[in-house]
Amino acid sequence: MLFGFGMVLVGGCVVGTLYKMAVGRLPSLVAFAGLLAGSALYAEIHPWWTDLARRGHLASTVTLPQILGLPLLPLLAPLVVVAGFWLLRWARQGLLHQESYAEGHLQPWKAALLLALLSFASTLVIGMPMGVTTAYAKLAGMLENLIVPGHVANLAFFAAEPLNFIHPLWGLPLKGGPGPHLDGIALAQFPLIAGILCGAALSALRLGEWRFYARVPIKQCLWAFVGGTLMGFAARMAPACNVWHLMGGLPILAGQSLLFVAGLFPGAWLGSVVLRRYVIC
Known part of the structure; x- marks a missing residue:
């Protein structure tokens, strides 16, 4: 819910913030600073949140099929059939093609197909879906380490190394975490961030x-920072962003991703209420 709330205030997700920042939008640059601040803020409460999450643990398994003791195909098949029906219907009605007079416009279905292929390539090459928010935590830790290195060294969050596996295809070990050093996370996510920019x-x-949009109301920038901070904070609580959950976890019906999506919608609705009343009023 916090992630969806912040996403609406910023006007984009953790990836949308990157590409809007790259074309010169000041609010997105401010939101990016908020993402780093939120990641650093989470590091301070990480032990408490980890304990709370452990108390609310629902199952020892990861995906909904594992929880229910069912194979994946019978659960996915109805979803595929319904989605296929509507896509075919829209295609016959000509609704998949949207008129646009903007140069460089890409049809939504083509964009979706390309994103799916990119997600597949990421899983194949790296061994996991695309993601960027752990790299945000890394950047926050690196900046904080320049100012208070002793404090960073004593934080359990930056000492953790949750990524530790052998690539199933290449047999290569991949290790890493949010700590302020170069590792497997940096190898996987920093190039993705640089590529998007x-x-x-x-x-x-x-x-x-391309132009730098500097003439922006101060109020909009302040709310963008608040939204970015909430997204960075929530992405560590989740513990991932919308890209990871929607394109990585949801296709395999991961329990965490299903809960993330369930919270995303009411959070986005609350964010839209605040946006209308206090930001663009």
């Missing part, structure tokens, strides 16, 4: 639309 900037330059 460069791709967005190059696209805007090619279309002649």
Whole structure:
């Protein structure tokens, strides 16, 4: 809920913040600073939250099929059939193609297909879905380490190494965590962040639309920072962002991802209420 709330205030998710920042939007740059601040803030309450999460543990298994003791296919098949029916119906009605007069516009179904292929490639090459928020925590830890290195060294969050597995295809070990050092997380997520920034900037330059949007109301920037802080904080509580859960966990019906999506909608609704009343009023 916190993530959805913050996402609406920012006007984009953790990836949307990156590509909007890359084309010169000041609120997105402020939101990015908030994402780092929220990640650093979570590090302070990590032991408490971990204990609370352990108390609320629902099952020792990961996915809904494992929890129910059923194979994945019978649970996914009805969803695939319903989605396929509506896609076919929209295609016959011509609704998959949306008119746009913006240069460089990409049809939504093509964008969805490309994102699916990218997610598949990430899982195949790296061994896990795409994600960026642990790298945000890393950046926050690196910056904090420049100011108070002793404090960072004493925080359990930055000492943790939750990523530790052998790639099933390549047999290579991949280890890492949110600590302020280069590891497997840095290898997987820093290039993705750099690619999103460069791709967005190059696209805007090619279309002649890159410019720094500095004339933005202070109120909008302040709320963007609040939204970014909430997203960074919530992404560590979840513990992942919408990209990871929607494109990585939801297709295999992961319990965490199903709960994340369930909270995302009411959080986004609450964020829209605050946005209308206090931000764009």
